[in-house]
Amino acid sequence: xxxxxxxxATDKLTAMYGKFTAVKNVSLEFRxxxxxxxxxxxxxxxxxxxxxLNRMHELSEGGWITGQVLLGGEDxxxxxxxxxxxxxxxxxxxxxxxxxxxxxxxDNVAAxxxxxxxxxxxxxxxxxxxxxxxxxxxxxVKDRLKTSAIALSGGQQQRLCIARTIAPRPEVVLLDEPTxxxxxxxxxxxxxxxxxxxxxxxxxxxxxxxxxxxxxxxTTSFFYMGNMVETGPTRQIFTAPKQEQTEAYxxxxxx
Amino acid sequence: MNRRVLRRWVSNAMVGLMIAAVxxxxxxxxxxxxxxxxxxxxxxxxxxxxxxxxxxxxxxxxVAHAIVGTLIIVGIxxxxxxxxxxxxxxxxxxxxxNRLATTTRFxxxxxxxTPSIVVGVFAWALIVTRTKQFSALAGSCALAxxxxxxxxxxxxxxxxxxxxxxxxxxxxxGYSRWRTSLAIVLRTALPGIVTGSLLAVARxxxxxxxxxxxxxxxxxxxxxxxxxxxxxxxxxxxxxxxxYEEWHQLAWATALVxxxxxxxxxxxxxxxxxxxxxxNG
Numbered sequence: 035x036x037x038x039x040x041x042x043a044t045d046k047l048t049a050m051y052g053k054f055t056a057v058k059n060v061s062l063e064f065r066x067x068x069x070x071x072x073x074x075x076x077x078x079x080x081x082x083x084x085x086x087l088n089r090m091h092e093l094s095e096g097g098w099i100t101g102q103v104l105l106g107g108e109d110x111x112x113x114x115x116x117x118x119x120x121x122x123x124x125x126x127x128x129x130x131x132x133x134x135x136x137x138x139x140x141d142n143v144a145a146x147x148x149x150x151x152x153x154x155x156x157x158x159x160x161x162x163x164x165x166x167x168x169x170x171x172x173x174x175v176k177d178r179l180k181t182s183a184i185a186l187s188g189g190q191q192q193r194l195c196i197a198r199t200i201a202p203r204p205e206v207v208l209l210d211e212p213t214x215x216x217x218x219x220x221x222x223x224x225x226x227x228x229x230x231x232x233x234x235x236x237x238x239x240x241x242x243x244x245x246x247x248x249x250x251x252x253t254t255s256f257f258y259m260g261n262m263v264e265t266g267p268t269r270q271i272f273t274a275p276k277q278e279q280t281e282a283y284x285x286x287x288x289x
Numbered sequence: 290m291n292r293r294v295l296r297r298w299v300s301n302a303m304v305g306l307m308i309a310a311v312x313x314x315x316x317x318x319x320x321x322x323x324x325x326x327x328x329x330x331x332x333x334x335x336x337x338x339x340x341x342x343x344x345x346x347x348x349x350x351x352v353a354h355a356i357v358g359t360l361i362i363v364g365i366x367x368x369x370x371x372x373x374x375x376x377x378x379x380x381x382x383x384x385x386x387n388r389l390a391t392t393t394r395f396x397x398x399x400x401x402x403t404p405s406i407v408v409g410v411f412a413w414a415l416i417v418t419r420t421k422q423f424s425a426l427a428g429s430c431a432l433a434x435x436x437x438x439x440x441x442x443x444x445x446x447x448x449x450x451x452x453x454x455x456x457x458x459x460x461x462x463g464y465s466r467w468r469t470s471l472a473i474v475l476r477t478a479l480p481g482i483v484t485g486s487l488l489a490v491a492r493x494x495x496x497x498x499x500x501x502x503x504x505x506x507x508x509x510x511x512x513x514x515x516x517x518x519x520x521x522x523x524x525x526x527x528x529x530x531x532x533y534e535e536w537h538q539l540a541w542a543t544a545l546v547x548x549x550x551x552x553x554x555x556x557x558x559x560x561x562x563x564x565x566x567x568x569n570g
Contacts (some may be wrong), residue, residue: 090461122463132458136476146462198462 041066041236042087042124042206045102049079049086052096056082059101060262062255064206069228069237071247071268074257075283080240083257084208087238088124089117105206122150125204129211131191133183133198139166140179142194146202161201168234169197170227189220196227200235207231209239213246225250244284248272256280322548329545332538338546342508345533352543354510358425358519359550362504363494365429365514370436370493371486377437378444378482383470385449394445397438408434409499417503425511425518428504432493439492443485447478480561487558491551497522521547 040063049057057079064070072080085091086099089110103110110120125146133142143162162179166172171193175186183194192212199207209228213221228250231237241247247254248268255265256279264271264280275281282288340351377397381390412431417423451474459469475482493499500506506523507516521543528540 088461090457093457093460118463118465121461126461128454128458128461130454132452132454134455134458134473134477136473136479145459149462149464149468195458202463 039107040064040104041106042238043104044083044087045104047083047086047099047101047103049082049091049097049099051082051094056260057086057257058260060257062262062265064236064238064253066236067232067234068252069232069239069250071251071254072238072240072257073242073244073247073254073283074263075288076242077259078257079260080257081210083262084126084210084238084240087206087208088121088126090121090126092117122146122202123204124206124208125199125202126208126210127192127195127199127212129214131188131195131215133186133191133194135182135184137183138180139175139183139186139194142183143197143201146198150202165197165201166194168200168231169193170223170230171197187220189216189223192216192220192224193227196224196231200231204235206236206238209237211240211242214242221246244272256283258283325541325545325548328538329541329543332542333545337542341510342539345531345536348535350539352519352521352524352539352546354507355519355521355524355543356546356550357510357512358504358507359494359521359547361512361514362425362428362500362518362520363432363490365426366432366436366493367486367490369429370433370489371440373433374437374440374489375444375482375486378441379448379470379475381441382445382448383474393441397441400434400438401442404498405435405496406498406501409502412499413502420515422515423503423505423517425504425514425516428500428518428520429514431499431503432496435493435496435499436489439489440486443489444478444482447481447485448474450481451477483561484558487554487561491554491558494551494554495522495547497526501526521550 042064044060044062047057047060048055060083062070072084074080082091085094085097087103091097091099099111105120105123109115110124134145137145140162143165144158147158147161163172163176166175171190174190175194183191186194192215196207196212212228213224216224225246228237228239232252239247239251251268253265254268254271256263256271256275256277258279264275264277266276271280272284275284334351336349337351338356339353340349341354342352343350377393380387381394384390409431412427412434416427416430420427455473455477456469459473460466464473500520500523504520504523505517506527507519509519511518525540525543525547528536528543531537531540
């Protein structure tokens with residue numbers, strides 16, 4: 035059986051901060067409609083790797099890369115690619131919820147659509163509702179769409195950020211420890227949501243929580259000190275890791 | 290037991306010291322206000338706000354020309370100073386390590402410490418000696434020069450307070466850099482910037498020294514900004530150094546009007562920050 039082509043892939047990706055190498059020579063493939071977890075101890079480069087996937091890394095002080103990131107086979111670091119256009123195709127959700135405090139719930143979700151310009155009013159309402167429904171937030175906020183987004187709880191704010199990210203219909207959604215600042219109940223909701231979202235998007239999720247990786251992901255890649263030590267189907271990584279370091283980490287002997 | 294008593298005494302003594310410090314800080318302000326009210330309120334009337342001054346020796350008259358003059362001079366100063374100050378503040382906050390930004394910041398700090406009369410003399414040398422005429426416009430420029438560093442530094446601090454994560458969130462949504470600065474960062478910092486701006490406006494409204502060699506002052510109602518124009522602080526000054534007792538009365542009353550104008554602006558600043566979606570909710 036032929037393997038389906040990778041949707042997003044890196045080829046010998048190295049990410050630097052000035053002279054410091056945070057990610058070394060990583061080649062990975064993420065297939066369409068899969069959830070891919072990146073795990074590893076703090077400072078292992080997994081977040082930097084994630085940020086290199088939608089060119090957020092280059093906005094950090096001294097951030098630059100070598101190697102390639104391919105979206106649908108095309109190099110996203112090519113000269114002709116606009117980082118702004120690219121980030122509309124590869125959305126990102128951060129560790130701490132980041133609703134825009136000056137905007138209402140509605141305007142937060144519509145923010146990414148409005149910068150594209152051409153959306154008619156009626157169409158905007160529909161997309162906002164659909165995005166909030168898919169983020170499992172609609173029922174809680176439908177009566178107060180015009181109120182401030184920062185009045186929501188932390189978990190709700192994070193789901194709002196997910197709704198905001200998926201509203202412009204990106205192809206890939208990057209999640210950078212999306213549940214790190216949330217309580218267990220909110221975490222569970224986000225995890226269920228991630229599982230739902232993979233029907234429409236290719237998902238890459240960075241997580242500190244190994245149970246979370248095991249629960250939601252199809253593939254898992256283990257990072258350690260800037261190297262990608264091992265990658266494979268999640269089940270195999272967690273039950274029969276090939277590398278000793280991977281086994282040590284997932285059994286809790288370090289990190 | 291003994292230690293607990295001692296601890297309570299020390300605590301009470303400290304709280305007492307704090308209260309004493311607050312009272313010492315606030316009392317002089319209250320005395321000034323009280324003094325102004327006692328000496329100025331007697332001469333205040335509806336006429337005082339709407340009438341023009343009368344020749345020495347006659348009673349009655351008002352400072353309508355100075356109220357109008359202050360509004361015009363400060364208004365033009367704000368039109369020049371606020372956009373420059375806010376713009377420079379945003380630039381310095383967005384490019385903190387930039388050479389131009391560090392230089393600008395240093396100059397602004399020096400300017401903030403410059404006596405306002407120096408700014409007045411500078412405006413005189415720069416504008417009045419060239420146009421060969423005292424003018425309201427020169428006064429506005431002097432006041433604007435005072436406003437720019439104040440507004441710039443508050444804007445910079447407030448823009449820096451906007452969490453970096455918000456900026457990243459906007460960029461990750463595909464916002465351009467300038468759009469992130471304007472639509473997200475500036476919008477979030479706006480209530481604070483409005484307060485800072487209004488406070489700067491209120492402060493320069495009370496400045497006398499920069500106007501002495503520029504707007505000069507006038508006895509007449511004047512709407513032409515290329516000519517000398519009256520302003521409330523100048524009127525206070527002129528009446529106060531005058532030889533007549535009635536003039537001293539008018540100086541008190543004018544000072545009270547000036548305080549009222551500043552008070553109205555400060556209250557406006559407070560109200561403007563009480564917004565629905567402020568950064569503090």
